[in-house]
Every structure is written in structure tokens, then in C-alpha cells.
Amino acid sequence: MVQDTPEPRSISSPAQRRERRDAAAHRQRILAAAQRLFAMHGVSQVSMHQIAQAAGVGQGTLYRRYANKGELCKALAHAQHETFAKEVHSWLASDGAILPPMERLAGVLERLLRFVLDGAALLEEIALTEFRNGTCDMSCDPAEPPPGQEQWLDWMHALVGDLLGEAVTRGDIAPLDISFTADTILNALNPMLLHFYHLGRGYTHERILQGLRHLYIEGLSERKDR
Amino acid sequence: MVQDTPEPRSISSPAQRRERRDAAAHRQRILAAAQRLFAMHGVSQVSMHQIAQAAGVGQGTLYRRYANKGELCKALAHAQHETFAKEVHSWLASDGAILPPMERLAGVLERLLRFVLDGAALLEEIALTEFRNGTCDMSCDPAEPPPGQEQWLDWMHALVGDLLGEAVTRGDIAPLDISFTADTILNALNPMLLHFYHLGRGYTHERILQGLRHLYIEGLSERKDR
DNA sequence: CCTGTAAATGGACACCTGTCCGATTATAGC
């Protein structure tokens, strides 16, 4: 049930000691407890103290590993992120491969929207914590540095940026500020914003998708086929 | 210094008692103290307890009036909001009047960007609190209902929506989901997002403005003059 | 002036986050 980052536990681990066995067990228990409590009561209703208690560890231990609830959520969301990344990659390599870049972007956004709406509770907590702490970088837990793992937001930013860049090169869209545009598009799928869309405005999934498509795909495209 | 909502203190106040004099004085002291402390140490560094103490009132009194720091910030930001609204209105009535709707929208966005960047600290706290509490409606303090006062976000949403609607009617832009588009455009100027743009990305004021213009003004417009 | 009543007050309280540090325990080298 609990997805764990596959530890670099090769015996031949060169200079650095491998994670102590009890520590590893505790991390498992923490993740399992958090997942259970979150599922039971909702992310925002569960305190770090409760998690520590349910996992049978002290608060200090919990905070040593996860500096705040957001970090803990990141660890839990990690597997979901990877699944999503794989799904997007495989789509881009198969069905998406024959589409022009802006249509590929549309496909990515559609999948991203679904992904965010599904994992909303976890992602919201992550975003909230980051904004609150002013880190704002969506970077990953430095205590868990799986080699070569891309940071979530950076990865999405690069992906959207690449698609935009390709579209510019092909002349499908006019030249633009790629980095800023990618940021703006991704922000339109911010978990907190979608939460507001759902509660405050009552926008449906389809309506959001269509709105995004009109604004960012058709809006940017030079050749409008109307 | 402290801008106060002009109380409905007409003697002929029909059924409802007017605010007690001591309560009014306390509110003044609270606002003054908050403004002073915020200016001195930054919004996020000042606790509600400190504010209460500096104002010479108990925490209970403070919370009775302002349910949380966000509400207090809203009260302080109220005058700024009104100033901004007046500035936009007068521009729309004078220089803006001769421009097509999408150019008027560009002017509004430019002013909004400046406004948000200026009052960032206060607005960020407001947005953060709202998201945290899940209220997400940006509505005003129900304890202070100045008659006829528009809610800030609703007002902006309506303004942007009107401009978009006019542009559609004139055929300047293709028909679209006006409400959703207005929400999305406004979200691109979210205080928290701009904070991230500044810190995490280093985007300048001008770069943001140009990016927004390309995306939302030129992107939506039918007749592109390139 | 006196009195009833509802609004206003303020500090104790419950709970939460995040830090700190002495005590504990796993591991490496002998």
C-alpha cells in the first residue's frame, strides 16, 4: 500500500552509511500511518502529533524526517507523481507522437487536470505549505534525494516549455516568453485554484478543460481553423 | 492615517443599535496598532496576540471583531481597494474611454499588477488565510457590511467580464466562457503567484506585463496586427 | 437617577506547529 522510495541500499554504498534499519522501519510506519489517517479524516484534519502517535514515534522523529506536513505529503505524492509522469511520457511517445506540439500540450493539460483533481487534497497541502513558508520552489525533500529524480514542478515546467518551443520553431505559434508562459499555464492548474473553481464557482471538469483549451491552445495558435 | 469605514452612525438608525462608542474606539486602536506593527515588522511576523497587546485589548476582543489575521488585513486593505477602484474607474472614463475593450482590459491589468505588487504583503496574507480556511470566496467581513460596497474580487471579476463581453459583442474576440476566462486572467495576478514569480523566477514587472499582454490580449484578439 | 439587558471584554484554555537536546541504539572496527 505504502509506496516507498526504493532506497539506494546497495551494500557497496561507497562513502555514506546506509539508512539505519530502525529508521527505515519508522519511516515506513510514518508513511503508512499518515496515509491511513489522511484517508480517514482528510489531510487538513490530521495533525503531525496524531501521525507521530499513530506511527508510534515521537514528534521529534517525525519532524526530523519531514520538516512539515507538506514534506510528508510530498513523500506520499511521490509515487503518484511518477505514475503521472510515466503516463504522460508514454502517451507522448505513442498516440501523441503524431500530433503537432500544441495538440500534444492540450493532451498534457488534460491529463494534468485529471491528475490534480484526483490528488487534490495532498497537492493542496503541499502548495499551501510552500506558499506559507515562502519557499515557493516546489522542490523535493532534501533528505530523500533519489538520484536523477526530477523535481515535480520543474519537470512540468520544462515539458510545457519544450512543447511551446517546438511550436514556435514550427511556426505554429508566434514567438513568446516561453518560461513565463509555461508558468502561467501551469498556474491555471494550481490545486488551490481548482479547489476554488469547484467550490466557489461550480465549474465542471469539462468546462475548465474547454476554457483552458480556448485560452492557451487556440488562443496562442496562429492558424485558427474556425 | 488609519482609514476607517465610515460607520452608518446616523442617529435615526432604525432598528439596529449603533456600535457602542467604546467598541468603536477599540476598533480604531486595533487598526492603528496593526498598521504600525505590520509596517515595522512585516505582516507575517506580527502575531494576533501582539496586536491585541499593542492595542490594549484582550485577544478575545480582537478575535470578536476580526476572525483571523486575514480579516484584519482586509479591513486595512479596504481603503487601498477603494483607491484602486476609483483610479481604474476614472481612467476608464477618461483616457480609456476611446480605446477598444481589449485595450481597456490591458490598461486595467497593468494597473492591477502595479496595485498587487505594491500592497503585496497585505494581499498575500488575505489570500493565504482564505485558501487555508477553505472559504475561498474573498468575501468581506460580515461584521462590517458597508451598504452597497462591492466585494473586491467580485468587482474585478465583473469588470474583466464586462470588458470581455463587450469585446465579443464587437467581434474583437471569438466567443468564449467569460466567467471562466475572467477568473483565469485574474488568477494570473494572484499575490501569491506574483510572489513566486519574483522570488523563484526573478521575473521583472515589465516581463510579467508583456507576458500577460501576449497571452490574454493578443492571444484572444482576432485581428492580429503583426 | 435607576435598572434591565444585550453587547463587549479579556484572559484562560485547547490544540497545533516546529525546535531542542539529553538519552538511546545501531553500526564499524578491533
Added chain:
DNA sequence: GCTATAATCGGACAGGTGTCCATTTACAGG
């Protein structure tokens, strides 16, 4: 097995938020 050592543990603690409620106080009407 034994020891040195550093990672790890866990609960106390320092703040902060927001609630509660017994007490106080301003205002209106007799």
C-alpha cells in the same frame, strides 16, 4: 564480544491561532 561514535529517538517546550465564557459596561426606557 566490546567499544567508540554518530545517527536516531522522543518528549518537553516555546510560540501561535482561535474558542469559550464569566464578568463588565454602555445604552434605553421608566
